[in-house]
Amino acid sequence: MNKIIGDKEIAASSAPIDYIEHNRQEYDSIINTGEDGLQYLTAELKSSKENGLKEWIMAKASTDILKTDNPVTEWSTGKEWINKYTAHE
Numbered sequence: 001m002n003k004i005i006g007d008k009e010i011a012a013s014s015a016p017i018d019y020i021e022h023n024r025q026e027y028d029s030i031i032n033t034g035e036d037g038l039q040y041l042t043a044e045l046k047s048s049k050e051n052g053l054k055e056w057i058m059a060k061a062s063t064d065i066l067k068t069d070n071p072v073t074e075w076s077t078g079k080e081w082i083n084k085y086t087a088h089e
Helices: 016-022 024-031 034-047 053-069 078-088
Strands: none
Touching: 016 024, 016 053, 024 034, 024 053, 034 053, 034 078, 053 078
16 A cells, blocks of 8 residues: 555656556555455544545545445545445444
8 A cells, every 4th residue: 555655656646546557566466355455444444534545545445345345336535435334334
């Protein structure tokens, strides 16, 4: 995660998806952690005091792990996603 959010080559981008695409291998490694990764990501999102790039990418990774089991269809920030997700638990 730190490599993705710390990517200086695309630091000027305001699109979180650019960070994912530029670091696809690292992102895919996160997705491939499956249920264990999902548990970690949701715990991190719940405890985070921030609501920035890292949280957005953690929420996106969570949705990619969940695939069709994701109950949240609309969200724009990581905190918004985790709040809606936990409401469905």
